[in-house]
Amino acid sequence: xxxxxxxxxxxxxVSPSVRGFGFALFEGPRMLIDWGMRYVKKDKNKxxxxxxxxxxxxxxxxxxxxxxxxxxxxxxKKRIRxxxxxxxxxxxxxxxxxxxxxxxxxxxxxxxFGGKTxxxxxxxxxxxxxxxxxxxxxxxxxxxxxxxxxxxxDATAWAITHFHSVDPDIRPGKDASR
Amino acid sequence: MxxxxxxxxxxxxxxxxxxxxxxxxxxGNMSDAKVSRCERLQRKPCLETAxxxxxxxxxxxxxxxxxxxxxxxxxxxxxxxxxxxxLYVRKIxxxxxxxxxxxxxxxxxxxxxx
Numbered sequence: 001x002x003x004x005x006x007x008x009x010x011x012x013x014v015s016p017s018v019r020g021f022g023f024a025l026f027e028g029p030r031m032l033i034d035w036g037m038r039y040v041k042k043d044k045n046k047x048x049x050x051x052x053x054x055x056x057x058x059x060x061x062x063x064x065x066x067x068x069x070x071x072x073x074x075x076x077k078k079r080i081r082x083x084x085x086x087x088x089x090x091x092x093x094x095x096x097x098x099x100x101x102x103x104x105x106x107x108x109x110x111x112x113f114g115g116k117t118x119x120x121x122x123x124x125x126x127x128x129x130x131x132x133x134x135x136x137x138x139x140x141x142x143x144x145x146x147x148x149x150x151x152x153x154d155a156t157a158w159a160i161t162h163f164h165s166v167d168p169d170i171r172p173g174k175d176a177s178r
Numbered sequence: 179m180x181x182x183x184x185x186x187x188x189x190x191x192x193x194x195x196x197x198x199x200x201x202x203x204x205x206g207n208m209s210d211a212k213v214s215r216c217e218r219l220q221r222k223p224c225l226e227t228a229x230x231x232x233x234x235x236x237x238x239x240x241x242x243x244x245x246x247x248x249x250x251x252x253x254x255x256x257x258x259x260x261x262x263x264x265l266y267v268r269k270i271x272x273x274x275x276x277x278x279x280x281x282x283x284x285x286x287x288x289x290x291x292x
Contacts, residue, residue, distance in 0.1 A: 010182055027182060033189045058218075059183070131193040 011162060013065040014052055014087060015154035016080045021048050022151025025059055029163035029170045032129055034059070035152055045083045052087050056094060064091045064098045065158040071102035101161050109161040118146075122153035125160070132156065184245020188217040190235040205230050219245050255288050 008028030015022045020039040027033050038055075040047035056064070066088065068074065069081040076084070091098045107116065115121040119139050126136040137147035163170050183189075191201055191213075198210035198217075205213070205227055215221035223231070228239035240247040258281045265274050265281075 008182070033183065033186070034192065036192075134195055 009063060010059060010061040011063045011065060011159055012055060012059060012061040013155040013158040015067065015151045015158065016048060016083050017148055017151035019148045022155045023055060024152060024155040024159050026159050032131060037149060037152060045079065045086055048083055049086045049090050053090050056096060064096050065162050066098065066100055068100035068102040073104060074102065099162060101158050106157050106161050109164050118150060121157055122150060125153055125156050185217055185219045185243050187231065187242055190237060194235065204234055222246060251288050255285055258284050
């Protein structure tokens with residue numbers, strides 16, 4: 001029988017956006033298993049919560065990571081805050097541990113790697129995780145809306161921040177994915 | 179490292195950038211719906227598909243489908259233990275000793291493998 005201590009934790013990070021949400025699923029700090037966007041139309045909060053629930057049912061993660069909507073300086077709209085609370089309630093029903101990280105914590109984590117803005121953080125993630133490289137959106141111009149796929153990079157950033165908070169020695173560099 | 183997911187086919191497919199339809203084309207004589215079912219292990223991939231995965235992703239079938247591999251491994255280990263007990267009852271000849279060594283190696287390898 002293999003010891004359970006060798007089992008890596010499966011962590012699901014979710015980041016809501018205007019059109020749905022982005023997600024990133026990690027098995028341990030170095031393996032990105034699944035990632036992507038889920039788009040919804042009409043009754044967005046309910047449908048997003050349902051799709052998050054489907055992901056949880058499919059992958060049975062050990063932990064869910066979301067943005068800390070109650071943190072000081074959180075600029076999320078009311079609908080997104082309601083959605084984050086709804087996701088947290090759904091996770092609680094499944095006895096799934098939920099951790100919240102603020103945007104400030106993300107920035108503090110990535111500042112040491114040279115990432116300040118959202119795009120710089122996304123670029124750093126694309127550098128560490130080759131599977132995300134092909135999906136990196138172009139740098140946003142002042143008159144553009146945020147590219148919806150940035151939500152995937154946001155979710156990935158929550159996950160990396162979490163792993164880094166658990167073990168500051170973790171460097172998701174070349175060995176970030178098998 | 180011990181894995182948790184039963185199938186990593188979707189992970190490798192997404193890393194490669196292929197769609198399910200493109201992967202179905204590479205597998206040959208398969209639909210994207212069947213690829214989807216293989217990814218969730220709702221449908222067990224046949225040997226040809228498992229080998230095709232190895233060719234495409236350079237990952238062994240046992241690493242791609244640990245959910246299929248684990249019960250097979252467990253069952254083989256149990257049967258190996260039974261066979262060891264059966265052989266011990268007989269007179270130990272060089273041939274039987276060789277079989278016992280093979281069985282012990284199988285059990286040891288399976289217990290120590292990731």
